[in-house]
């Protein structure tokens with residue numbers, strides 16, 4: 373007899389997974405056009421300020437290399453490097469595992485990875501500050517990503533580290549559906565404001 377189809381014990385309930393998938397589809401459809409340069413610039417300026425507020429030069433800051441349709445943080449990576457920060461970018465492991473962060477240098481080689489991602493070939497490092505990409509967020513600091521559960525797993529494993537979500541103001545929703553693994557972010561930065569969540 374075939375085994376009944378069940379989700380792994382650790383995963384979201386089918387109802388919650390469907391609510392997340394629905395919101396994910398809606399937000400992906402809504403971000404049809406790339407952000408204007410001045411919007412990306414305003415966001416990156418706020419992101420840089422939030423790093424300066426939290427950690428000193430020399431600290432390791434995790435950003436991401438853009439996927440199609442996302443905000444492009446490559447200029448931010450260069451500026452962080454110019455300000456003396458070490459820039460780490462994630463390598464995407466098989467689903468169910470935390471991200472591993474590798475040191476990026478301007479002009480360094482990027483290696484193609486899972487799901488269209490790319491990561492540097494530099495040494496692995498532990499971030500002192502993590503920028504968290506998102507498709508949707510709410511004022512409580514909950515976020516929705518591509519559904520890999522990578523950031524929740526990674527932040528749970530890193531312990532206390534300043535984590536800041538970033539996105540466009542248009543990605544805010546009244547309430548992201550959440551499960552027991554979803555960890556709210558203390559700060560979400562958009563091109564318009566720096567939101568201290570839960571305050």
Ligand SMILES: Nc1nc2c(c(=O)[nH]1)N(C=O)[C@@H](CNc1ccc(C(=O)N[C@@H](CCC(=O)O)C(=O)O)cc1)CN2
Nearest residue numbers: 436437438439462464487489505517518519520522523
């Ligand atoms: N730029 C960037 N890098 C990142 C992330 C991110 O959100 N943005 N991640 C955040 O965790 C990790 C990669 N996570 C991912 C998890 C799943 C899929 C994925 O399933 N992609 C589908 C297409 C998604 C869709 O269009 O519906 C695919 O490739 O088939 C992609 C990335 C690490 N690196």
Ligand SMILES: Nc1ncnc2c1ncn2[C@@H]1O[C@H](COP(=O)(O)OP(=O)(O)OP(=O)(O)O)[C@@H](O)[C@H]1O
Nearest residue numbers: 382383384516517518519520521522523524525553
């Ligand atoms: N720390 C964890 N331990 C075990 N399972 C987890 C953990 N974090 C998330 N998950 C599970 O991973 C699955 C995907 O989670 P979710 O849909 O919230 O991903 P996401 O936040 O959109 O993705 P990402 O973080 O990769 O951008 C869910 O079933 C969730 O319960």
